[in-house]
Amino acid sequence: MSAKAKDENTEAHILNAAKDIFQTKGMDGARMQEIADKAGINKAMLHYYYRSKQLLFEAVFKNAFSLLAPQLNAILNDDSSIEEKVKNFTSNYISFIIKHPYLPNFIIQELNRNQDFILKLRENKSFPNIEKFKKQVHEEIENGTLKPISAEQLFINILALNIFPFVAKPLIMAFTNVDDKAFKQLIEQRKTEVANFIIHSIKNT
Known part of the structure:
Protein backbone atom coordinates (compact mmCIF):
# COMPACT_ATOMS: atom_id res chain seq x y z
CA MET A 1 0.00 0.00 0.00
CA SER A 52 -8.43 19.31 18.09
CA LYS A 53 -11.78 17.66 18.73
CA GLN A 54 -13.51 20.66 17.12
CA LEU A 55 -11.60 20.18 13.86
CA LEU A 56 -12.39 16.48 13.90
CA PHE A 57 -16.06 17.20 14.55
CA GLU A 58 -16.12 19.61 11.61
CA ALA A 59 -14.50 17.00 9.38
CA VAL A 60 -17.09 14.40 10.36
CA PHE A 61 -19.87 16.91 9.77
CA LYS A 62 -18.56 18.02 6.37
CA ASN A 63 -18.22 14.40 5.32
CA ALA A 64 -21.85 13.69 6.23
CA PHE A 65 -23.14 16.98 4.80
CA SER A 66 -21.39 16.21 1.51
CA LEU A 67 -23.56 13.09 1.30
CA LEU A 68 -26.82 14.82 2.28
CA ALA A 69 -26.51 18.05 0.28
CA PRO A 70 -26.48 16.45 -3.20
CA GLN A 71 -29.59 14.41 -2.35
CA LEU A 72 -31.54 17.48 -1.24
CA ASN A 73 -30.25 19.60 -4.11
CA ALA A 74 -31.29 16.95 -6.63
CA ILE A 75 -34.82 16.87 -5.17
CA LEU A 76 -35.15 20.65 -5.22
CA ASN A 77 -33.99 20.86 -8.83
CA ASP A 78 -35.65 17.89 -10.49
CA ASP A 79 -38.81 18.16 -12.63
CA SER A 80 -41.25 16.79 -10.06
CA SER A 81 -44.17 18.81 -8.67
CA ILE A 82 -43.98 20.77 -5.42
CA GLU A 83 -46.09 18.07 -3.79
CA GLU A 84 -43.57 15.39 -4.79
CA LYS A 85 -40.68 17.61 -3.74
CA VAL A 86 -42.16 18.01 -0.26
CA LYS A 87 -42.63 14.24 0.07
CA ASN A 88 -39.17 13.37 -1.22
CA PHE A 89 -37.35 16.11 0.70
CA THR A 90 -39.00 15.07 3.97
CA SER A 91 -38.44 11.35 3.50
CA ASN A 92 -34.81 11.72 2.42
CA TYR A 93 -33.93 14.24 5.12
CA ILE A 94 -35.47 12.27 7.99
CA SER A 95 -33.95 8.98 6.78
CA PHE A 96 -30.53 10.60 6.59
CA ILE A 97 -30.70 12.31 9.97
CA ILE A 98 -31.81 9.09 11.64
CA LYS A 99 -28.39 7.75 10.56
CA HIS A 100 -26.56 11.01 11.45
CA PRO A 101 -28.51 12.42 14.44
CA TYR A 102 -25.70 14.77 15.52
CA LEU A 103 -26.01 16.96 12.40
CA PRO A 104 -28.89 19.35 13.30
CA ASN A 105 -27.53 20.18 16.74
CA PHE A 106 -24.04 20.62 15.35
CA ILE A 107 -25.24 23.07 12.70
CA ILE A 108 -27.10 25.15 15.30
CA GLN A 109 -24.15 24.99 17.70
CA GLU A 110 -21.74 26.15 15.02
CA LEU A 111 -24.02 28.91 13.72
CA ASN A 112 -24.44 30.27 17.25
CA ARG A 113 -20.69 30.10 17.89
CA ASN A 114 -19.50 31.20 14.47
CA GLN A 115 -21.89 32.81 12.01
CA ASP A 116 -19.30 32.49 9.24
CA PHE A 117 -19.73 28.72 9.47
CA ILE A 118 -22.47 28.84 6.83
CA LEU A 119 -19.91 30.26 4.39
CA LYS A 120 -17.93 27.05 4.74
CA LEU A 121 -21.04 25.02 3.97
CA ARG A 122 -21.84 27.08 0.90
CA GLU A 123 -18.44 26.23 -0.54
CA ASN A 124 -19.83 22.76 -1.22
CA LYS A 125 -20.80 22.73 -4.91
CA SER A 126 -23.91 20.68 -4.06
CA PHE A 127 -25.16 23.14 -1.43
CA PRO A 128 -28.96 23.18 -1.96
CA ASN A 129 -30.19 25.86 -4.35
CA ILE A 130 -33.88 26.77 -4.06
CA GLU A 131 -34.24 29.03 -7.11
CA LYS A 132 -36.05 26.40 -9.18
CA PHE A 133 -38.19 25.53 -6.16
CA LYS A 134 -39.20 29.19 -5.82
CA LYS A 135 -40.05 29.43 -9.50
CA GLN A 136 -42.16 26.27 -9.33
CA VAL A 137 -44.08 27.51 -6.31
CA HIS A 138 -44.92 30.71 -8.20
CA GLU A 139 -46.01 28.73 -11.28
CA GLU A 140 -48.20 26.34 -9.28
CA ILE A 141 -49.84 29.27 -7.51
CA GLU A 142 -50.48 30.88 -10.91
CA ASN A 143 -52.10 27.73 -12.32
CA GLY A 144 -54.22 27.22 -9.22
CA THR A 145 -52.49 24.07 -7.89
CA LEU A 146 -51.27 25.82 -4.74
CA LYS A 147 -52.78 28.41 -2.45
CA PRO A 148 -50.92 31.75 -2.40
CA ILE A 149 -47.80 31.33 -0.25
CA SER A 150 -44.29 32.73 -0.17
CA ALA A 151 -41.83 30.13 -1.49
CA GLU A 152 -39.32 31.20 1.14
CA GLN A 153 -41.89 30.74 3.93
CA LEU A 154 -42.82 27.33 2.55
CA PHE A 155 -39.19 26.25 2.50
CA ILE A 156 -38.69 27.47 6.08
CA ASN A 157 -41.77 25.48 7.13
CA ILE A 158 -40.37 22.34 5.51
CA LEU A 159 -37.01 22.79 7.24
CA ALA A 160 -38.52 23.64 10.62
CA LEU A 161 -40.94 20.70 10.74
CA ASN A 162 -38.20 18.28 9.75
CA ILE A 163 -35.36 19.63 11.89
CA PHE A 164 -37.07 20.54 15.17
CA PRO A 165 -37.85 17.00 16.44
CA PHE A 166 -34.18 16.04 16.24
CA VAL A 167 -32.98 19.23 17.93
CA ALA A 168 -35.61 19.04 20.67
CA LYS A 169 -35.59 15.27 21.20
CA PRO A 170 -35.33 15.33 25.05
CA LEU A 171 -38.08 17.97 25.29
CA ILE A 172 -40.41 16.08 22.96
CA MET A 173 -39.80 12.81 24.80
CA ALA A 174 -40.66 14.53 28.08
CA PHE A 175 -43.81 16.19 26.75
CA THR A 176 -45.09 13.06 25.00
CA ASN A 177 -43.88 10.72 27.76
CA VAL A 178 -42.27 8.26 25.35
CA ASP A 179 -39.07 6.21 25.57
CA ASP A 180 -36.35 6.11 22.95
CA LYS A 181 -37.97 3.25 21.03
CA ALA A 182 -41.32 5.05 20.83
CA PHE A 183 -39.59 8.28 19.84
CA LYS A 184 -37.92 6.50 16.92
CA GLN A 185 -41.34 5.27 15.81
CA LEU A 186 -42.68 8.84 15.96
CA ILE A 187 -39.79 10.01 13.80
CA GLU A 188 -40.43 7.27 11.23
CA GLN A 189 -44.08 8.33 11.08
CA ARG A 190 -43.05 11.93 10.43
CA LYS A 191 -41.75 10.95 6.99
CA THR A 192 -45.37 10.95 5.87
CA GLU A 193 -46.99 13.07 8.59
CA VAL A 194 -44.90 16.18 7.84
CA ALA A 195 -45.34 15.88 4.09
CA ASN A 196 -49.12 15.37 4.38
CA PHE A 197 -49.47 18.26 6.82
CA ILE A 198 -47.63 20.67 4.54
CA ILE A 199 -49.33 19.51 1.34
CA HIS A 200 -52.80 19.76 2.84
CA SER A 201 -52.03 23.28 4.04
CA ILE A 202 -50.87 24.61 0.67
CA LYS A 203 -52.75 22.62 -1.95
CA ASN A 204 -55.94 23.88 -3.55
CA THR A 205 -58.60 21.21 -3.32
Whole structure:
Protein backbone atom coordinates (compact mmCIF):
# COMPACT_ATOMS: atom_id res chain seq x y z
CA MET A 1 0.00 0.00 0.00
CA SER A 2 1.37 3.41 -0.95
CA ALA A 3 1.94 6.08 1.69
CA LYS A 4 -0.91 8.15 0.26
CA ALA A 5 -3.32 5.21 0.30
CA LYS A 6 -2.27 4.37 3.86
CA ASP A 7 -2.90 7.99 4.89
CA GLU A 8 -6.37 7.97 3.33
CA ASN A 9 -7.15 4.61 4.93
CA THR A 10 -6.09 5.87 8.37
CA GLU A 11 -8.13 9.04 7.95
CA ALA A 12 -11.20 7.03 6.91
CA HIS A 13 -10.83 4.89 10.06
CA ILE A 14 -10.57 8.04 12.17
CA LEU A 15 -13.67 9.64 10.64
CA ASN A 16 -15.72 6.45 11.02
CA ALA A 17 -14.63 6.02 14.63
CA ALA A 18 -15.31 9.68 15.40
CA LYS A 19 -18.76 9.52 13.80
CA ASP A 20 -19.70 6.56 16.01
CA ILE A 21 -18.44 8.26 19.18
CA PHE A 22 -20.05 11.62 18.37
CA GLN A 23 -23.38 9.93 17.62
CA THR A 24 -23.45 8.07 20.92
CA LYS A 25 -21.83 10.64 23.22
CA GLY A 26 -22.21 14.00 21.49
CA MET A 27 -19.56 16.65 21.04
CA ASP A 28 -19.07 17.33 24.76
CA GLY A 29 -19.04 13.68 25.83
CA ALA A 30 -16.61 12.48 23.17
CA ARG A 31 -12.93 12.08 24.09
CA MET A 32 -10.03 12.10 21.67
CA GLN A 33 -8.44 9.10 23.41
CA GLU A 34 -11.63 7.10 22.98
CA ILE A 35 -11.76 8.00 19.28
CA ALA A 36 -8.12 7.03 18.85
CA ASP A 37 -8.73 3.68 20.56
CA LYS A 38 -11.73 2.94 18.35
CA ALA A 39 -9.75 3.87 15.23
CA GLY A 40 -6.92 1.57 16.30
CA ILE A 41 -4.28 4.28 16.52
CA ASN A 42 -2.55 6.17 19.33
CA LYS A 43 -3.60 9.65 20.43
CA ALA A 44 -0.46 11.26 18.97
CA MET A 45 -1.38 9.87 15.54
CA LEU A 46 -4.92 11.20 15.93
CA HIS A 47 -3.58 14.68 16.72
CA TYR A 48 -1.32 14.44 13.68
CA TYR A 49 -4.43 14.25 11.48
CA TYR A 50 -6.70 16.48 13.58
CA ARG A 51 -5.24 18.94 16.07
CA SER A 52 -8.43 19.31 18.09
CA LYS A 53 -11.78 17.66 18.73
CA GLN A 54 -13.51 20.66 17.12
CA LEU A 55 -11.60 20.18 13.86
CA LEU A 56 -12.39 16.48 13.90
CA PHE A 57 -16.06 17.20 14.55
CA GLU A 58 -16.12 19.61 11.61
CA ALA A 59 -14.50 17.00 9.38
CA VAL A 60 -17.09 14.40 10.36
CA PHE A 61 -19.87 16.91 9.77
CA LYS A 62 -18.56 18.02 6.37
CA ASN A 63 -18.22 14.40 5.32
CA ALA A 64 -21.85 13.69 6.23
CA PHE A 65 -23.14 16.98 4.80
CA SER A 66 -21.39 16.21 1.51
CA LEU A 67 -23.56 13.09 1.30
CA LEU A 68 -26.82 14.82 2.28
CA ALA A 69 -26.51 18.05 0.28
CA PRO A 70 -26.48 16.45 -3.20
CA GLN A 71 -29.59 14.41 -2.35
CA LEU A 72 -31.54 17.48 -1.24
CA ASN A 73 -30.25 19.60 -4.11
CA ALA A 74 -31.29 16.95 -6.63
CA ILE A 75 -34.82 16.87 -5.17
CA LEU A 76 -35.15 20.65 -5.22
CA ASN A 77 -33.99 20.86 -8.83
CA ASP A 78 -35.65 17.89 -10.49
CA ASP A 79 -38.81 18.16 -12.63
CA SER A 80 -41.25 16.79 -10.06
CA SER A 81 -44.17 18.81 -8.67
CA ILE A 82 -43.98 20.77 -5.42
CA GLU A 83 -46.09 18.07 -3.79
CA GLU A 84 -43.57 15.39 -4.79
CA LYS A 85 -40.68 17.61 -3.74
CA VAL A 86 -42.16 18.01 -0.26
CA LYS A 87 -42.63 14.24 0.07
CA ASN A 88 -39.17 13.37 -1.22
CA PHE A 89 -37.35 16.11 0.70
CA THR A 90 -39.00 15.07 3.97
CA SER A 91 -38.44 11.35 3.50
CA ASN A 92 -34.81 11.72 2.42
CA TYR A 93 -33.93 14.24 5.12
CA ILE A 94 -35.47 12.27 7.99
CA SER A 95 -33.95 8.98 6.78
CA PHE A 96 -30.53 10.60 6.59
CA ILE A 97 -30.70 12.31 9.97
CA ILE A 98 -31.81 9.09 11.64
CA LYS A 99 -28.39 7.75 10.56
CA HIS A 100 -26.56 11.01 11.45
CA PRO A 101 -28.51 12.42 14.44
CA TYR A 102 -25.70 14.77 15.52
CA LEU A 103 -26.01 16.96 12.40
CA PRO A 104 -28.89 19.35 13.30
CA ASN A 105 -27.53 20.18 16.74
CA PHE A 106 -24.04 20.62 15.35
CA ILE A 107 -25.24 23.07 12.70
CA ILE A 108 -27.10 25.15 15.30
CA GLN A 109 -24.15 24.99 17.70
CA GLU A 110 -21.74 26.15 15.02
CA LEU A 111 -24.02 28.91 13.72
CA ASN A 112 -24.44 30.27 17.25
CA ARG A 113 -20.69 30.10 17.89
CA ASN A 114 -19.50 31.20 14.47
CA GLN A 115 -21.89 32.81 12.01
CA ASP A 116 -19.30 32.49 9.24
CA PHE A 117 -19.73 28.72 9.47
CA ILE A 118 -22.47 28.84 6.83
CA LEU A 119 -19.91 30.26 4.39
CA LYS A 120 -17.93 27.05 4.74
CA LEU A 121 -21.04 25.02 3.97
CA ARG A 122 -21.84 27.08 0.90
CA GLU A 123 -18.44 26.23 -0.54
CA ASN A 124 -19.83 22.76 -1.22
CA LYS A 125 -20.80 22.73 -4.91
CA SER A 126 -23.91 20.68 -4.06
CA PHE A 127 -25.16 23.14 -1.43
CA PRO A 128 -28.96 23.18 -1.96
CA ASN A 129 -30.19 25.86 -4.35
CA ILE A 130 -33.88 26.77 -4.06
CA GLU A 131 -34.24 29.03 -7.11
CA LYS A 132 -36.05 26.40 -9.18
CA PHE A 133 -38.19 25.53 -6.16
CA LYS A 134 -39.20 29.19 -5.82
CA LYS A 135 -40.05 29.43 -9.50
CA GLN A 136 -42.16 26.27 -9.33
CA VAL A 137 -44.08 27.51 -6.31
CA HIS A 138 -44.92 30.71 -8.20
CA GLU A 139 -46.01 28.73 -11.28
CA GLU A 140 -48.20 26.34 -9.28
CA ILE A 141 -49.84 29.27 -7.51
CA GLU A 142 -50.48 30.88 -10.91
CA ASN A 143 -52.10 27.73 -12.32
CA GLY A 144 -54.22 27.22 -9.22
CA THR A 145 -52.49 24.07 -7.89
CA LEU A 146 -51.27 25.82 -4.74
CA LYS A 147 -52.78 28.41 -2.45
CA PRO A 148 -50.92 31.75 -2.40
CA ILE A 149 -47.80 31.33 -0.25
CA SER A 150 -44.29 32.73 -0.17
CA ALA A 151 -41.83 30.13 -1.49
CA GLU A 152 -39.32 31.20 1.14
CA GLN A 153 -41.89 30.74 3.93
CA LEU A 154 -42.82 27.33 2.55
CA PHE A 155 -39.19 26.25 2.50
CA ILE A 156 -38.69 27.47 6.08
CA ASN A 157 -41.77 25.48 7.13
CA ILE A 158 -40.37 22.34 5.51
CA LEU A 159 -37.01 22.79 7.24
CA ALA A 160 -38.52 23.64 10.62
CA LEU A 161 -40.94 20.70 10.74
CA ASN A 162 -38.20 18.28 9.75
CA ILE A 163 -35.36 19.63 11.89
CA PHE A 164 -37.07 20.54 15.17
CA PRO A 165 -37.85 17.00 16.44
CA PHE A 166 -34.18 16.04 16.24
CA VAL A 167 -32.98 19.23 17.93
CA ALA A 168 -35.61 19.04 20.67
CA LYS A 169 -35.59 15.27 21.20
CA PRO A 170 -35.33 15.33 25.05
CA LEU A 171 -38.08 17.97 25.29
CA ILE A 172 -40.41 16.08 22.96
CA MET A 173 -39.80 12.81 24.80
CA ALA A 174 -40.66 14.53 28.08
CA PHE A 175 -43.81 16.19 26.75
CA THR A 176 -45.09 13.06 25.00
CA ASN A 177 -43.88 10.72 27.76
CA VAL A 178 -42.27 8.26 25.35
CA ASP A 179 -39.07 6.21 25.57
CA ASP A 180 -36.35 6.11 22.95
CA LYS A 181 -37.97 3.25 21.03
CA ALA A 182 -41.32 5.05 20.83
CA PHE A 183 -39.59 8.28 19.84
CA LYS A 184 -37.92 6.50 16.92
CA GLN A 185 -41.34 5.27 15.81
CA LEU A 186 -42.68 8.84 15.96
CA ILE A 187 -39.79 10.01 13.80
CA GLU A 188 -40.43 7.27 11.23
CA GLN A 189 -44.08 8.33 11.08
CA ARG A 190 -43.05 11.93 10.43
CA LYS A 191 -41.75 10.95 6.99
CA THR A 192 -45.37 10.95 5.87
CA GLU A 193 -46.99 13.07 8.59
CA VAL A 194 -44.90 16.18 7.84
CA ALA A 195 -45.34 15.88 4.09
CA ASN A 196 -49.12 15.37 4.38
CA PHE A 197 -49.47 18.26 6.82
CA ILE A 198 -47.63 20.67 4.54
CA ILE A 199 -49.33 19.51 1.34
CA HIS A 200 -52.80 19.76 2.84
CA SER A 201 -52.03 23.28 4.04
CA ILE A 202 -50.87 24.61 0.67
CA LYS A 203 -52.75 22.62 -1.95
CA ASN A 204 -55.94 23.88 -3.55
CA THR A 205 -58.60 21.21 -3.32
